[in-house]
Structures are given as structure tokens and as C-alpha cells.
Amino acid sequence: xxxxxxxxxxxxxxxxxxxxxxxxxxxxxxxxxxxxxxxxxxxxxxxxxxxxxxxxxxxxxxxxxxxxxxxxxxxxxxxxxxxxxxxxxxxxxxxxxxxxxxxxxxxxxxxxxxxxxxxxxxxxxxxxxxxxxxxxxxxxxxxxxxxxxxxxxxxxxxxxxxxxxxxxxxxxxxxxxxxxxxxxxxxxxxxxxxxxxxxxxxxxxxxxxxxxxxxxxxxxxxxxxxxxxxxxxxxxxxxxxxxxxxxxxxxxxxxxxxxxxxxxxxxxxxxxxxxxxxxxxxxxxxxxxxxxxxxxxxxxxxxxxxxxxxxxxxxxxxxxxxxxxxxxxxxxxxxxxxxxxxxxxxxxxxxxxxxxxxxxxxxxxxxxxxxxxxxxxxxxxxxxxxxxxxxxxxxxxxxxxxxxxxxxxxxxxxxxxxxxxxxxxxxxxxxxxxxxxxxxxxxxxxxxxxxxxxxxxxxxxxxxxxxxxxxxxxxxxxxxxxxxxxxxxxxxx
Ligand SMILES: [Zn+2]
Numbered sequence: 001x002x003x004x005x006x007x008x009x010x011x012x013x014x015x016x017x018x019x020x021x022x023x024x025x026x027x028x029x030x031x032x033x034x035x036x037x038x039x040x041x042x043x044x045x046x047x048x049x050x051x052x053x054x055x056x057x058x059x060x061x062x063x064x065x066x067x068x069x070x071x072x073x074x075x076x077x078x079x080x081x082x083x084x085x086x087x088x089x090x091x092x093x094x095x096x097x098x099x100x101x102x103x104x105x106x107x108x109x110x111x112x113x114x115x116x117x118x119x120x121x122x123x124x125x126x127x128x129x130x131x132x133x134x135x136x137x138x139x140x141x142x143x144x145x146x147x148x149x150x151x152x153x154x155x156x157x158x159x160x161x162x163x164x165x166x167x168x169x170x171x172x173x174x175x176x177x178x179x180x181x182x183x184x185x186x187x188x189x190x191x192x193x194x195x196x197x198x199x200x201x202x203x204x205x206x207x208x209x210x211x212x213x214x215x216x217x218x219x220x221x222x223x224x225x226x227x228x229x230x231x232x233x234x235x236x237x238x239x240x241x242x243x244x245x246x247x248x249x250x251x252x253x254x255x256x257x258x259x260x261x262x263x264x265x266x267x268x269x270x271x272x273x274x275x276x277x278x279x280x281x282x283x284x285x286x287x288x289x290x291x292x293x294x295x296x297x298x299x300x301x302x303x304x305x306x307x308x309x310x311x312x313x314x315x316x317x318x319x320x321x322x323x324x325x326x327x328x329x330x331x332x333x334x335x336x337x338x339x340x341x342x343x344x345x346x347x348x349x350x351x352x353x354x355x356x357x358x359x360x361x362x363x364x365x366x367x368x369x370x371x372x373x374x375x376x377x378x379x380x381x382x383x384x385x386x387x388x389x390x391x392x393x394x395x396x397x398x399x400x401x402x403x404x405x406x407x408x409x410x411x412x413x414x415x416x417x418x419x420x421x422x423x424x425x426x427x428x429x430x431x432x433x434x435x436x437x438x439x440x441x442x443x444x445x446x447x448x449x450x451x452x453x454x455x456x457x458x459x460x461x462x463x464x465x466x467x468x469x470x471x472x473x474x475x476x477x478x479x480x481x482x483x484x485x486x487x488x489x490x491x492x493x
Contacts, residue, residue, distance in 0.1 A: 001192045001355075002307035002332045024293035024342070024454050030236035032057075033455075035200040038171065042207040042245070046160055048149040050171055055142050060177050063134040067143060068182040069172035072194070074125040075187035076101040076152050076159070081122045084156055085305065086189040086415050092320075093155050093305040101152035101159065105172070109144040126184050127172050145172050154305075157242075161303025163266055163319060165211070168242035168311055169194060176346075176457060185348040188409040190418040191355075192309070192340075192347045194240070198455040201241045203233040212251070214264040214298045215243035216313045237293070237455050238312035239344050244300045256282045259292055265301045267319075270326075274317075275299070277327040281334035284368045285361065288443055289338050290450040297337065299330055310336035327372070328362060335361035338450060344457040351418070352405040352483065353460055356426015363431065380431050381492045383424055388491050390420045403485035405429075406460075428489065429482045436478070437471050445470045 038052040058064050075084045078100040085093040108117040110132050120126045127145075135141050149170050155161045157168040173196050175182040187193050207213060209229045217235025235241060248266035252275045255261075261282060263275040278299045286292055296313050304318040308329040315333035317326060335358045345353050366374035394401045394417070405421050412418035434442040449466045460483065464476050481487050 001309050002329045023291050024451075026237040026293045026455075029198075029455050030200050033199050033237060034174070034197065035202065036171075036241070038201065038203045038205075038241070040171075040203060040205045042165070042167070042205070042211075044208050046151040046153075046165070048151065048167070048170065050147045050149060051144070052147075052171060053142060053144045054174060055140060056174060057140040058135045058137050061137050062177075062180060063136055064131065064177070065134055066128050066130045067141075068175040068184060069127040069129065069145070070169075070175055070184070070194075070196075071103050071105075071119075071125050071127055071172055072169035072187055073101055073103040073149060073158060074121075074123040076154070076156075077123065078102075080187075082125070082187040083189055084158075084187060085154070088415065089189075089305050094153070095155070095162075096153055099153040099159075100150075101154075102150045103147055103170070103172075104150075105145060105147045107144075107146040109142075111142050112144075121184065122186055125186055126175075143174075147172065155303040156305055157309055157316070163246055163248055164300075164302040165245045166242075166302050166304065166316065167244065168240070168309070171241070173240070178457070183346065185346070185408065186410075188348070190409045190412055190415055191351045191422070193409055195344070195346045195348060195457070196239045197457065198237050198239045198344065201233070201235040201238060203235075203241060204230060205233060205243065206230045207245060210247045211245035212247075212249040212264070213243055213245050214249070214262065214300045214314060216241045216311055218296055235313065239341070240311055242311035242314050244302050244314070244316065254279050257286065257291070258295055260296050262296065262298045263301075264298060268301065274326060274330060277330045278334055280369055281331045281365055284365050285335060285338060288364060288368065289361075289446050292337060293342065293454075294337075297334070299334075308333040310340050312341050313337075331362045331365050332358055335365070342455060343450060343453050344455075345459065346457070348409050350406070350460055351409065351422040352426040352429070353458075353463060355422045356405075356430055359423050359427035360430035360434075363427065380428070383427055384489060384492045387420060387424050387428060387489055390416070390424075391489075405483045405485070425482070425489075429479070432482070433467070433475075433479065437467070437475075441471055 035055045036052055041049045075082050108115050108129055117129050120128055129143055152159050157166055158170050159166055175184055176195050176197055183195055206228050213231055215233050216238055217233045219231050219233050221232040223230045249264045252263045252271050253260055256279055261278050265271050294313050298314045300316055301319050302316040304316045307318050307321055309316040310333045317329050321329055339354045339357045363376050366372055366376050391401055445467050448470050464479055467475050
């Protein structure tokens with residue numbers, strides 16, 4: 001995600017990525033992944049009927065008695081404790097007054113048999129599905145779920161606004177299983193409280209035909225009905241599925257190697273320039289990080305309370321953002337396709353890992369693209385000094401500041417504290433690391449990290465392991481001193 005008050009004022013194409021030397025091959029990778037088959041109908045009263053089938057293989061070394069699914073929509077329901085919007089953003093998110101959504105599960109089947117299910121979590125945000133028999137390692141099971149989603153009027157990742165209908169995190173997504181348990185962290189208004197495994201998606205989506213649809217994956221076919229259009233969409237090796245609809249969308253496209261970049265916009269005189277920022281970001285990151293393995297990237301202007309948001313193959317750019325900031329958000333969200341999309345991490349627990357690296361990726365972008373006129377030394381200096389000012393102010397108010405970055409989203413006291421510790425200090429950490437090891441080595445680290453952990457989930461230890469392997473020196477204590485809040489950052493002149 002991109003928060004705006006940081007610093008800066010801070011088709012339908014071929015299906016598969018290439019399998020050439022050193023490039024990621026999503027067709028091959030997809031063969032071992034879980035698959036969601038979804039039949040979705042969006043109705044004109046802002047409800048969605050969903051039938052989904054998940055083919056799930058137990059890749060753990062543990063017998064599984066149940067599967068747990070996140071129901072992120074529950075955060076948007078009336079009376080939810082873990083609300084999706086902080087109080088400072090409430091009027092911006094809900095210009096027409098607070099509105100509520102929900103998801104109602106009507107039926108669950110396991111391997112074709114009706115099954116009991118129940119809910120847990122503070123806001124009933126976890127769906128527990130008992131399996132008929134324990135699932136052994138390497139065994140597979142099919143879980144079918146029927147549900148209705150009620151979409152609220154809110155300018156958020158999930159919700160409809162004046163111009164767009166944003167459909168993300170709306171369906172039951174199976175929780176990641178690691179360290180002997182399902183990871184069930186709840187929603188939080190700070191950050192991106194999501195974590196999921198790369199999977200395959202085969203989606204049939206029917207919508208009123210007045211809408212144009214941007215989505216994760218490849219829209220292979222569109223069938224026109226009397227009042228609706230039905231899209232057949234396929235997405236391989238992605239960790240989520242999202243779509244955005246609007247009556248107002250215009251579409252501009254450009255091909256970058258094997259990827260079609262699509263810009264879905266409304267009210268944008270600078271659409272060509274903004275599409276170019278996405279194209280330049282994709283070209284730059286393909287070159288310096290390793291090639292983007294998918295055949296589409298959709299940049300979508302949307303009614304969104306924050307600056308932008310990343311989903312696989314699809315990014316939101318808030319319609320409230322203007323000028324150079326708009327391009328900056330495009331670059332930031334595009335970088336997330338590498339650091340979130342292809343390489344996954346638990347953004348609830350290690351937000352600095354993807355947000356810090358993504359913010360620093362924008363610095364690398366501006367270094368590689370001087371025509372954007374951003375002086376990156378000045379940018380780092382301003383970021384550094386803004387961080388120092390923030391700490392001083394915070395100390396004045398609270399007496400003491402926790403500068404550790406290894407906190408869960410719900411452990412940051414305020415939204416600005418979260419932003420400064422993960423985006424701002426995260427960017428400074430990666431800049432400092434780049435200085436310490438040298439830029440060539442630093443880029444080698446990112447190449448190796450990308451290649452080694454593509455389509456997997458990582459923790460900071462994985463990143464540090466790659467740093468030490470490439471740089472052939474112990475750097476764990478140095479990085480941890482930043483993360484644990486032991487490094488003192490002083491003003492740069
Ligand atoms: Zn972000």
C-alpha cells in the first residue's frame with residue numbers, strides 16, 4: 001500500500017510467461033499450487049453471489065483436521081472490533097456516512113459432502129471447515145463454499161465509491177499454514193493485514209454490462225448477454241484475486257516485452273504520461289530485479305482512501321492523488337509486484353520487509369530514470385530528516401518512542417508511527433544497506449532474493465540469509481540493530 005503523508009508528499013493476451021533462461025516460469029510453477037475455481041455474479045444492488053471450489057493439497061508435514069479461511073469482509077460489518085478505517089480517515093473513506101458490508105456463508109462441502117462449519121476470531125472473521133478425515137501430507141481435498149457478499153459504500157480496497165467498485169479481499173481465502181498452525185492475524189486499519197499462498201485462479205465473473213472490468217490475471221473470453229457480460233479469467237501463481245469495475249473506465253495499453261500494461265482511468269488528461277510511468281517502472285524493475293513473469297499488469301484509478309494498493313497483476317491508484325505524486329504511487333505499487341506479489345511475506349508481522357524495500361525501489365527507479373527529475377540524494381536526506389523530526393516530536397509528546405520495526409500491525413500505537421517505522425525507516429534501512437555493501441552487490445542481493453524465493457513466503461531471516469550469501473559477510477546483527485530500534489538516526493546536512 002502507499003500512504004500519502006509520507007515525505008514526498010510522498011486484454012486479452014497470451015497466457016503464460018516465458019520459460020527462457022533464468023526467467024520464472026509460471027506455467028511450470030503453477031502445477032504444484034492450490035487452485036480456486038470461482039463462479040461470481042456481481043448484482044446491480046451491490047451484492048455478489050459466489051460459488052468457489054478450492055482444490056487444496058497438504059504441503060505441510062502435519063496431519064490437518066480442518067482448514068481455516070480468512071473472511072476479511074467481516075472487518076467491514078456493523079459492530080466489527082477490528083475496523084478497516086482509522087478514525088482520522090473515516091470522513092474521507094465514508095463521504096456519505098459510515099456504511100457496512102458483510103459476507104454470509106450459506107453452504108460448505110468437503111469432497112462433495114455437506115459439511116458443518118463454524119466461525120472464530122473477534123469478528124467471526126475466520127471460517128473453520130472440518131475435514132471428513134484427517135488430511136495427510138501430500139493428500140488433496142476439495143472444499144466448496146457458497147456465499148453472498150454485501151458490498152459497502154466506502155472508498156477502500158473493498159467497497160464502492162462514486163466512480164469505481166473495488167473488489168479485493170472479498171472471498172474466503174485459505175490461511176497460510178506455518179510453524180504448525182494456521183496464520184490467523186485479523187484485519188487492522190494500519191497497513192495491509194493480508195497473507196496468503198500463491199495459488200491458481202479460474203474465475204467466471206458475470207457483471208452488469210455497463211461496467212468495464214480490470215482484474216488480476218488474463219481475461220481470456222468475454223460473453224455478452226442481454227444485460228450482463230461474463231468474463232472468463234485465468235491467473236496462475238498469484239497470491240490473491242481482485243477486480244475493479246467502473247462505467248467510466250477508459251483503457252490505454254502498451255506492450256512491455258511479454259507483458260501488456262493496461263491503464264484503466266477516468267478524468268485523466270495525463271493518461272499517456274501516467275501509463276508511461278507504469279511502463280517505465282516495469283521496464284526498470286524487469287532489468288534490475290528480474291523479469292516480471294505475468295502477461296498483464298493493470299494500473300487502475302480507483303476511489304481509495306489511501307494513495308494506492310497492490311494486488312497481483314493489478315494496482316489501485318487513488319483518484320485523490322495528483323501530479324507527480326500520482327506517478328510516484330504507480331512506481332511504488334508496481335515495485336510491490338516483486339516485493340509482495342512474486343515474493344510473499346506476512347505483511348501483518350513484517351511490514352517493513354515489503355514496504356521498506358518497495359519504498360527504496362522507488363529511489364532505485366529515480367536513479368535509473370533521471371528524466372523524472374527526482375534528486376535521490378535530496379530525497380534520502382529529506383526522508384532521513386523527516387524521520388528525525390518525527391522522533392523528536394513523538395518524544396516530546398510521549399516522553400519515549402519505540403523505534404522497533406518488528407512489531408505486528410496492532411502493536412503500533414498510531415498510524416503515523418506505523419508509517420514512519422515501516423515505510424520511512426524501512427527505506428532508510430535499505431538505503432544504508434546499499435551504501436554498506438555497494439550498489440552492485442545490493443542489486444545482486446535483490447536478483448538472488450527474487451530468483452530464490454519466487455512464489456514463496458519469506459521472513460526477514462530469508463532476506464538476511466541472501467544478503468550474507470551474496471556479500472559473503474555477517475550482516476545479520478547490523479540489519480537486526482535497525483529492526484530492533486538500536487540504531488540512532490541523526491540529521492543529515
Ligand atoms: Zn506499499
